[in-house]
Amino acid sequence: MPAVQVYDRWHKSRPAPGVKTCRHRGGGRFLVPSAEHEVGKRWQVRYRNLDGEQRKENFDNKTGVGGADERRLEVEQLLARRIFVDAKAGDISLDRWVREVWLPGLDCDATSRDVYERHLRVHIVPALGRLTVGSIRPSDVKRLRASIDGAQSHRDSILSTVATVMQAAVADKLRDDNPCHADGVTRPRLAETRPIDVWPEERVLAVLGGLPEHLWAWGATGAGCGHRPAELVAVSPDDFDPVAGEARVLRQIKWLSGGIGWCFAPPKGGKTRTTVLADSVMQALGAHMERWPPVMIELPWYDKRDKPSKRFRPEKVPLIFTNPANGEFLNLKRINELPWKRALAAAGVIPTPEKEVKGAYAAAPDDGVSALRHFFASSQLAAGESVIDVAGWMGHEDPLVTIRRYIRGSGSAGIRGRAATDRLLSGKVTPVSPAPVGTYTCVQCRKECDPDVPS
Numbered sequence: 001m002p003a004v005q006v007y008d009r010w011h012k013s014r015p016a017p018g019v020k021t022c023r024h025r026g027g028g029r030f031l032v033p034s035a036e037h038e039v040g041k042r043w044q045v046r047y048r049n050l051d052g053e054q055r056k057e058n059f060d061n062k063t064g065v066g067g068a069d070e071r072r073l074e075v076e077q078l079l080a081r082r083i084f085v086d087a088k089a090g091d092i093s094l095d096r097w098v099r100e101v102w103l104p105g106l107d108c109d110a111t112s113r114d115v116y117e118r119h120l121r122v123h124i125v126p127a128l129g130r131l132t133v134g135s136i137r138p139s140d141v142k143r144l145r146a147s148i149d150g151a152q153s154h155r156d157s158i159l160s161t162v163a164t165v166m167q168a169a170v171a172d173k174l175r176d177d178n179p180c181h182a183d184g185v186t187r188p189r190l191a192e193t194r195p196i197d198v199w200p201e202e203r204v205l206a207v208l209g210g211l212p213e214h215l216w217a218w219g220a221t222g223a224g225c226g227h228r229p230a231e232l233v234a235v236s237p238d239d240f241d242p243v244a245g246e247a248r249v250l251r252q253i254k255w256l257s258g259g260i261g262w263c264f265a266p267p268k269g270g271k272t273r274t275t276v277l278a279d280s281v282m283q284a285l286g287a288h289m290e291r292w293p294p295v296m297i298e299l300p301w302y303d304k305r306d307k308p309s310k311r312f313r314p315e316k317v318p319l320i321f322t323n324p325a326n327g328e329f330l331n332l333k334r335i336n337e338l339p340w341k342r343a344l345a346a347a348g349v350i351p352t353p354e355k356e357v358k359g360a361y362a363a364a365p366d367d368g369v370s371a372l373r374h375f376f377a378s379s380q381l382a383a384g385e386s387v388i389d390v391a392g393w394m395g396h397e398d399p400l401v402t403i404r405r406y407i408r409g410s411g412s413a414g415i416r417g418r419a420a421t422d423r424l425l426s427g428k429v430t431p432v433s434p435a436p437v438g439t440y441t442c443v444q445c446r447k448e449c450d451p452d453v454p455s
Contacts, residue, residue, distance in 0.1 A: 003047055003048070003076065003079060004045060004046070004047040004072045004075045004076050004079070005045070005046050005047070005072075006043060006044070006045055006046075006062065006068045006069060006072050007043070007044045007045075007046060008026070008031075008042060008043065008044075009034065009036050009040070009041070009042055009043065009044050009058070010024070010031075010033065010034060010036060010037045010038060010039075010042045011024065011026070011031040011032055011033060011034055011037070012031075012032045012033075012034050015032035019032050020032070020033075021033075022037065040058060041058035041059055041060050042058075042059075042060065042062075043058065043059045043060070043061065043062045043067070043068035044056055044057065044058050044059070044068070045057045045058075045059065045068050045071050045072050045075065047075050047079070049079075050079070057071060059071065092132060092133060092174075093129060093130055093131065093132055093133070094124075094125070094128050094129050094130075094131055094132070094133055094136065094165075095125050095129030095130065097133050097169070097174070098120055098125070098165060101172070102165060102168055103116070103117070103120075111254055111255075111256070113257075114255075114256070114257050115157070115161070116161055116164075117257075119157070119158050119161040119162075120161070120165075123144070123147075123148060123158050124144070124158070124161065124162055124165070127140075127143070127144045127147060128140055128144060128162075133169050133174045133175060134169075134174060134175045136166070136175075136179055137179055138179045138180075138182035138183075138184060138185045140179065141159070141162060141179050141180055141182075141185055142184070142185055142186075144158075144159075144162065145159055145186065150363070150365060151365035151366055153365060153366070154365055159180065159186075159187075162180055163178060163180035163181070163187075166178045166179060166180055195404065195405060196374045196378075196405045196406060197366065198371075198374050198375055198377075198378040198406065199367075199371050199374070199375050201375075201379075203347055203349065204223055204371075204372065204375050206346070206347035206348070207219070207343045207344060207346075207347045207349070207371075208220060208223070208343075209343075209346070209347075210342060210343030210344070210345075210346030210347055211339060211340075211343045212339055214288070214292055214321075214323075214324050215321070215335070215339060216284065216288075217284040217285050217287065217288035217320075217321075218232060218233075218288075218321045218330070219372060220280075220281055220284045221235065221247075221281055221284070221285065222369060222372030222373055222376070223372040223375050223376055224277075224278050224280065224281035224376065225247045225275050225276065225277060225281060225376065225393075226275050226373050226376035226377060226380075226393055226394050227249060227275075227373065228252065228267070228268060228370070228373060228395075229332055229368070229369040229370060229373075230252035230253055230254055230332060231249050231251070231252045231267055232321070232369070233252075233253050233319075233321055233329060233330040233332060234251045234252050234253045234264065234317070234319065234329075235247075235319070235320050235321065236250075236294070236317050236318050236319060236320065237289065237294055237318060237320060238318075240277055240282065240285065241277065242277060242279070242282045244277075245276060245277050245278070245279075246274050246275070246276065246277055247274070247275050247276070247277040247281075248272065248273075248274050249267050249272060249273050249274070249275060249395070250266075250267070250272050251264050251265065251266060251267065251317070252264070252265055252266070252267055252268070253265075253299070253329060253332075254302075255333075256302060260300065260302070260312065262299055262329070262331075263299050263300040263301065263302045263312065264299045264300070264301045264302070264315050264317065265301070265302045265303060266303055267395060268395060269395070269397070270303065270304075270305060271395065271397075273392060273393070273395050274392075274393070275393035275394075276380070276393060285320065288320065288321075289320060292322070292324055294318040294319060294320050294322075295318065295319055295322045295327050296316055296317070296318050296319075297316070297317055297318075297319045297322070297328075297329050298314055298315065298316045299314075299315060299317075299329070300312040300313065300314060300315070301313050301314070301315035332369070335369070336368065336369070337359075338356075338361075340368070340369060341361035341364070342356075342361075344361075344364055344367055345361065349364065349367050350362045350364050350367070373394070374405075374406070376393075376394075377390055377393075377394050377402065377405070377406045378406045380393070381402075381406055381407060387399045387402055387403055387407070390402055390406075
């Protein structure tokens with residue numbers, strides 16, 4: 001007997017001889033009605049899931065898109081791949097579904113997978129894991145959001161994962177709607193749509209001044225070229241062309257779980273780019289390399305677009321910024337834990353702790369190393385560079401991302417606009433002659449009257 005079968009609920013498969021038939025035909029003959037004749041959906045898919053439990057799903061049509069035959073084939077494929085399938089979302093918990101179905105079928109790079117797994121492990125499963133996929137309601141999502149401490153961007157990132165998981169459940173027909181999209185639920189704002197509070201110049205200089213000497217040029221490059229933090233620790237002398245005034249962004253250093261560790265990888269999205277290189281940044285880089293020469297670093301190269309056999313091949317790159325104490329590449333996690341927090345405290349961004357130990361500094365989720373990159377974009381736009389160019393330097397695929405994040409109204413709004421209007425109209429429009437002193441135009445008679453005589 002096939003593992004997945006399609007039944008006709010409205011008719012008997014083995015009718016007794018001589019019983020009354022109905023108007024429906026099948027196999028060239030009239031069919032015998034069952035007790036459920038024309039009640040509910042006619043076609044039923046029956047199967048046993050991986051736990052051996054009987055499951056039934058009803059459909060209006062046997063063939064065609066969304067029909068019983070289509071679902072039968074889908075279930076057969078899932079069961080053949082040993083993937084848990086269940087028509088009743090109430091029969092599987094969120095914890096089990098994400099472990100057995102969603103995560104195994106997830107198609108993304110290793111970094112994104114790490115983020116998803118961390119969100120699920122730390123926040124989502126503890127709060128919602130025991131609930132069944134079909135029973136999760138908007139109120140559950142709102143309760144989860146309220147329980148998350150940290151910056152708005154942190155909560156948005158976690159709720160974005162919840163929304164992604166719930167949308168996958170909708171696609172798998174485990175539920176009819178996404179509770180994250182219900183009225184009253186604050187939707188997470190994508191990172192590229194959130195406006196950025198850009199540091200003023202004084203704060204940038206103060207933070208750079210608080211960095212240790214071997215990180216000053218590193219910070220200046222971030223503020224002057226717009227590298228992402230992971231790209232900033234992976235720059236090489238060959239990436240900079242002072243004659244053309246350009247810096248190429250070719251790689252980053254990222255951490256991959258699963259025993260892989262640190263590796264070289266293409267920039268975010270797998271796309272290299274070129275940004276601007278100011279003389280002052282090149283001078284800072286030159287002084288840095290004169291004191292701390294570049295060090296050849298070997299790490300695995302990871303690109304999810306490569307064939308599995310070519311992934312994690314060894315790659316040697318001379319890096320400009322390394323740890324002077326041991327010659328190793330800069331570990332962003334360690335920079336964020338102490339040198340960067342110390343510089344923020346010196347600039348007055350966060351308070352200075354009474355005792356400097358690991359974890360003593362206050363959290364600063366909105367004042368990370370990326371603040372230097374944000375300053376770069378904002379300063380370039382303020383200097384009059386085009387949005388298209390700045391978007392390209394930042395690696396934004398859509399210039400609207402650059403506009404939403406960095407373009408703001410200014411406190412001097414209207415000055416340039418008024419000047420432009422004056423250039424257009426000044427001296428070219430005949431002014432109206434003023435009325436004689438002591439008279440005014442009467443509203444009723446439209447004539448000039450003596451102001452002391454009532455009209």
